[in-house]
Amino acid sequence: xxxxxxxxxxxxxxxxxxxxxxxxxxxxxxxxxxxxxxxxxxxxxxxxxxxxxxxxxxxxxxxxxxxxxxxxxxxxxxxxxxxxxxxxxxxxxxxxxxxxxxxxxxxxxxxxxxxxxxxx
Amino acid sequence: xxxxxxxxxxxxxxxxxxxxxxxxxxxxxxxxxxxxxxxxxxxxxxxxxxxxxxxxxxxxxxxxxxxxxxxxxxxxxxxxxxxxxxxxxxxxxxxxxxxxxxxxxxxxxxxxxxxxxxxxxxxxxxxxxxxxxxxxxxxxxxxxxxxx
Numbered sequence: 236x237x238x239x240x241x242x243x244x245x246x247x248x249x250x251x252x253x254x255x256x257x258x259x260x261x262x263x264x265x266x267x268x269x270x271x272x273x274x275x276x277x278x279x280x281x282x283x284x285x286x287x288x289x290x291x292x293x294x295x296x297x298x299x300x301x302x303x304x305x306x307x308x309x310x311x312x313x314x315x316x317x318x319x320x321x322x323x324x325x326x327x328x329x330x331x332x333x334x335x336x337x338x339x340x341x342x343x344x345x346x347x348x349x350x351x352x353x354x355x
Numbered sequence: 356x357x358x359x360x361x362x363x364x365x366x367x368x369x370x371x372x373x374x375x376x377x378x379x380x381x382x383x384x385x386x387x388x389x390x391x392x393x394x395x396x397x398x399x400x401x402x403x404x405x406x407x408x409x410x411x412x413x414x415x416x417x418x419x420x421x422x423x424x425x426x427x428x429x430x431x432x433x434x435x436x437x438x439x440x441x442x443x444x445x446x447x448x449x450x451x452x453x454x455x456x457x458x459x460x461x462x463x464x465x466x467x468x469x470x471x472x473x474x475x476x477x478x479x480x481x482x483x484x485x486x487x488x489x490x491x492x493x494x495x496x497x498x499x500x501x502x503x
Contacts, residue, residue, distance in 0.1 A: 307483070317453075317478070317479065336454070
């Protein structure tokens with residue numbers, strides 16, 4: 236249904252709220268690697284997959300959690316429009332949403348997901 | 356009757372195929388493309404040479420400024436100061452892509468077409484450097500970057 240809507244143009248806009256991003260000052264060089272594909276549903280309703288083997292590097296913080304950007308690849312979320320997106324991870328290592336760096340905004344996921352990831 | 360069929364086929368072919376980009380191939384000018392200026396980032400825009408939606412074209416805007424055109428089989432690039440960007444393409448609706456660009460960084464944005472209500476749509480999406488470089492290799496340079 237969601238993809239049919241996207242096809243004919245009734246796709247909803249990604250719901251997002253302004254947030255404040257504090258970039259990493261190099262105090263933390265955390266990286267995690269996704270061990271298996273993870274399907275997540277941003278608030279726009281269109282599912283995304285965090286691909287197995289993808290590497291995510293800590294780039295800073297927003298009030299909602301730590302921000303990790305994909306390394307050597309690209310990641311977007313999509314509703315009516317597309318947005319470069321970075322994972323926002325809580326202290327207990329759950330994916331809570333996405334930071335949209337091009338808009339300094341945050342969008343949550345419908346259901347938080349424990350990341351099956353290994354830290355490096 | 357057969358003449359009518361041939362004429363219809365020609366119309367369909369022209370509609371579907373459209374006009375492809377005709378500038379020099381990437382491989383012919385790659386050596387002349389200057390490096391990214393130290394204080395700027397570079398954004399490549401390109402569109403694969405595919406038949407579906409080939410007749411669709413659109414200006415491409417970056418933060419409201421037209422920087423080029425989405426043409427089948429074409430690519431171009433612009434150098435920009437670091438910051439946040441909104442790229443957009445319009446047919447019956449406007450589709451946007453938001454992203455950031457850092458100094459020294461190169462990003463690749465691919466145009467693709469999809470079905471619309473009356474006419475097709477042009478969507479913009481980020482593509483990984485490896486995938487983009489492989490695709491751009493066989494495309495035509497469409498225009499010089501426009502000055503601000």
